[in-house]
Amino acid sequence: MFGVPAELLLALPEHKVPLDGGNRDSQNDVFALIRFGDKTCAATIEGKVNEPFGPTVGDWFSNPSQGKRERMRHLCSLLGLDEVPPSNIRYQLMHRTASALIEARRFKTDEAAMVVHSFSPQRMWFEDFAQFLHLLGLDAIPDTANVLTLKSGQRLRLGWASGNADFLAR
Template structure:
């Protein structure tokens, strides 16, 4: 994977980085909607900036950023990885764009009859998240590995905190209950358009947030 990133020429520049540039680039779906929202903001979208208690500034955004995890060749690919400055601190954030698409398989579905590679990956993720073992089977696995990716990149870039933010454009807030369930693993009470933060046993600070995007981008 190349470590060289080129400046974006607009929303269509994001399409080439998708796993399936044809199937995933559709009006009203998360990849295209997210691209238009972030490009129009020319920085942090207002609702994402609102996840931070202090004025927040986007330092760099990397669409479809891949983070290697243990136990296999398939990386965790975030819709956006963002380095964010807020006040005198910095944050490494993975952004998960959503419209009506679900968060993928549950832990129970993904970890059924696990291979050695899956066991190794689950152990790494649980260690990063500060979990004692495999979480309840109804938790969405995607939320786990996206958050683990943020924690890994926060260590790599030596930021003050890591964040996993769901940037949702669903008017009905579809799948918020799954996010709320995940936040509950850390004793967090999730609320739409607010963030919550804790310090993990590792000493890393973790922020989780659900940001409601502007629905006007669903038609672009």
């Protein structure tokens, strides 16, 4: 995904990242610091088999409280979005990506990454991931990194990694 050999520096399971608005953190399956060449990346990894990405923005943001409005403003600001995303976008993809951006700032890394590590042979929920990337102006291709520079100047890498389904049989 990084184009050069990568070295895992640190991996933390079930890593929580505080988000503005509300009182629930974004709990990432894995947070990792990764070195590749002379660069360092703060990455959140969302593991999936057959479960969906949770509610859509339309469901999560219907009749929003003040806390949800604050959180949505914060997420949109981090992601460089000028308005609330379309209702079909999965909210979980937004806050997992925001987590990577927040932690990249915290650890002063060269970039942030959010990776979906899917073990679904049918690539269940890939279309949701593709819609999220399209919102950011990217085309999703499995097992290929997409890189963009956000309005903030922060570099963001997004990817869908296909896991070996043999590991599900163990």
